[in-house]
Amino acid sequence: MGNLYLTYREGFPKDLDSTFIENTDGSKISYGELEEESAKYANGLSELGLQPGDRVSVQLNKSHEVVFIYLACLRANLIFHPINTAYKENELSFLLNDAKPSVFICEKEIYKNLSLLDLEESISHIFTLNPADHESIQSIKKEGDHEIVDCSPDHTAALLYSSGTTGQPKGIMLTHGNIGSNAHALKDAWGFSNDDILLHSLPIYHVHGLFVALGCVFLSGSKMLWTKSFDAGQAIELLPRCTVMMGVPTYYTRLVASKDLDKSCVSNMRLFISGSAPLLEDTFIQFYKKTNHHILERYGMTETNIICSNPLEGERKPGTVGMPLKDINLRIVDDSFNTLENEEIGHIQVRGPNVFNSYWNLPEKTKQDFTSDNYFNTGDKGFVDKDGYLSIVGRTKDMIISGGLNVYPKEVESLIDSFDEVEESAVIGLADKDLGESVTAIIVLNANFHLGEDDIIFRLKKDIAGFKVPKKVIFVDDLPRNAMGKVQKNILRDKYQ
Ligand code: MLC
Numbered sequence: 001m002g003n004l005y006l007t008y009r010e011g012f013p014k015d016l017d018s019t020f021i022e023n024t025d026g027s028k029i030s031y032g033e034l035e036e037e038s039a040k041y042a043n044g045l046s047e048l049g050l051q052p053g054d055r056v057s058v059q060l061n062k063s064h065e066v067v068f069i070y071l072a073c074l075r076a077n078l079i080f081h082p083i084n085t086a087y088k089e090n091e092l093s094f095l096l097n098d099a100k101p102s103v104f105i106c107e108k109e110i111y112k113n114l115s116l117l118d119l120e121e122s123i124s125h126i127f128t129l130n131p132a133d134h135e136s137i138q139s140i141k142k143e144g145d146h147e148i149v150d151c152s153p154d155h156t157a158a159l160l161y162s163s164g165t166t167g168q169p170k171g172i173m174l175t176h177g178n179i180g181s182n183a184h185a186l187k188d189a190w191g192f193s194n195d196d197i198l199l200h201s202l203p204i205y206h207v208h209g210l211f212v213a214l215g216c217v218f219l220s221g222s223k224m225l226w227t228k229s230f231d232a233g234q235a236i237e238l239l240p241r242c243t244v245m246m247g248v249p250t251y252y253t254r255l256v257a258s259k260d261l262d263k264s265c266v267s268n269m270r271l272f273i274s275g276s277a278p279l280l281e282d283t284f285i286q287f288y289k290k291t292n293h294h295i296l297e298r299y300g301m302t303e304t305n306i307i308c309s310n311p312l313e314g315e316r317k318p319g320t321v322g323m324p325l326k327d328i329n330l331r332i333v334d335d336s337f338n339t340l341e342n343e344e345i346g347h348i349q350v351r352g353p354n355v356f357n358s359y360w361n362l363p364e365k366t367k368q369d370f371t372s373d374n375y376f377n378t379g380d381k382g383f384v385d386k387d388g389y390l391s392i393v394g395r396t397k398d399m400i401i402s403g404g405l406n407v408y409p410k411e412v413e414s415l416i417d418s419f420d421e422v423e424e425s426a427v428i429g430l431a432d433k434d435l436g437e438s439v440t441a442i443i444v445l446n447a448n449f450h451l452g453e454d455d456i457i458f459r460l461k462k463d464i465a466g467f468k469v470p471k472k473v474i475f476v477d478d479l480p481r482n483a484m485g486k487v488q489k490n491i492l493r494d495k496y497q
């Protein structure tokens with residue numbers, strides 16, 4: 001059987017009363033409850049008439065119920081589609097129109113304003129999560145055993161969207177096999193065991209908090225201390241009870257910045273893992289000085305889950321993301337796809353059981369991103385050193401990573417350019433101590449028009465998630481362009497850094 005739920009379940013502890021999640025209010029969820037509740041949701045979803053392959057879209061704040069629903073989808077072989085809670089109506093409408101889910105579960109606020117969503121087709125079943133609501137998804141739960149639906153490991157388990165250089169989000173179909181193989185590779189690479197307690201502060205609508213973190217926990221039957229979001233003070237209070245932490249680099253820069261971080265609060269910790277964005281060498285060093293821990297940096301992306309990791313045993317080299325995980329092939333190629341030698345910078349390509357099969361309804365895009373020998377072109381540039389460690393030195397895709405969240409400049413530029421007062425704009429990422437990169441808009445106004453930074457930010461906030469909205473707006477007379485007429489963003493970055 002290739003169903004990922006069964007893969008996960010093999011790792012559950014023998015004693016199903018063992019804690020799976022401990023919430024910050026002290027309440028606990030056991031593995032037994034995880035089994036029972038996911039079965040009840042799976043029964044309920046099946047009774048709604050959903051068939052394997054139907055999508056269940058979920059835009060909910062972080063909660064253990066979302067994990068139940070994720071596992072219910074796996075059990076019933078439905079496609080789980082998590083959505084960032086920061087997305088505004090326009091962004092949400094696009095995703096729902098594209099994914100065409102049979103079920104959409106959202107917060108009450110969205111439910112009350114469903115009429116604001118521009119939906120091409122109505123969604124058969126729309127729910128909230130709160131049990132007190134008449135329309136709560138909890139009302140569909142049905143007691144009793146659930147027979148797990150058999151499926152091939154190639155069946156899609158989850159649909160996650162990532163924007164693209166054209167500005168339109170594309171759905172990435174991850175299979176049961178993709179997620180399961182990567183979870184096994186990570187559990188082994190990072191030495192997860194039943195004794196581990198993971199500090200889980202990440203959102204669960206991305207690969208990092210959902211598949212990377214939960215996969216390691218399920219497969220080792222370990223426990224999590226579960227927080228709604230990341231807060232450095234709260235993390236420092238909880239760390240003495242934990243053995244592992246996963247986070248984006250911003251979590252670590254915020255921990256380092258806190259005067260309360262010291263060796264005593266990490267005395268039980270065996271591992272700190274960072275990923276989703278580059279970890280600065282300075283953070284690596286400062287963190288070591290304060291804690292005696294070398295942060296383990298790893299590299300991944302939504303299309304591939306995790307590709308490379310620094311070792312658990314052996315040297316963790318700052319500025320590198322380590323070596324490919326088990327069964328994953330990585331190569332560095334030039335513009336003509338010739339494989340390069342160690343130390344030579346080129347495009348990073350990857351092949352393995354972790355790599356997605358295709359984009360949702362975008363066969364041409366899928367074809368473009370894979371080579372004839374089935375390597376996926378990551379859009380990242382880097383080199384491998386003599387010891388086999390990969391360093392990422394840049395990207396061919398125009399993308400900003402702010403606090404571990406990707407922002408595609410094209411999407412923000414298109415919106416800014418749609419304002420009557422604006423002639424043109426360029427959106428760039430500038431180095432930022434806290435967020436890694438901060439979104440910055442450089443704008444040329446039409447003659448005789450006036451618009452301030454606040455006006456731009458106010459208008460954008462209505463249409464796009466807050467993390468995409470520029471933290472700074474700079475008005476200029478013109479944008480630098482090369483002979484082909486392309487805006488030279490490198491010049492803008494150098495000038496405004
Ligand atoms: C929130 N805000 C951000 C932001 N997050 N702005 C820029 N970048 C971000 N990442 C804005 C909000 O819009 C809001 O603005 C204000 O900051 C306060 O919101 P908040 O939610 O209270 O912010 P904060 O708690 O400080 O959140 C920052 C953060 C969070 C870094 C803790 O963004 C986070 O947890 N990021 C992790 C993302 C993640 O999981 N990435 C993994 C992707 S998977 P306003 O103006 O409205 O007040 C992947 C694959 C892989 O990449 O390899 O792992």
Ligand code: AMP
Pocket residue numbers: 162207274275276277278279297298299300301302303321378379380392395401406
């Ligand atoms: P996403 O599509 O949101 O999963 O983002 C994936 C991208 O994040 C990758 O293609 C890289 O550009 C970047 N990324 C992830 N981890 C790292 C890392 N450790 N160092 C540098 N970039 C990273």
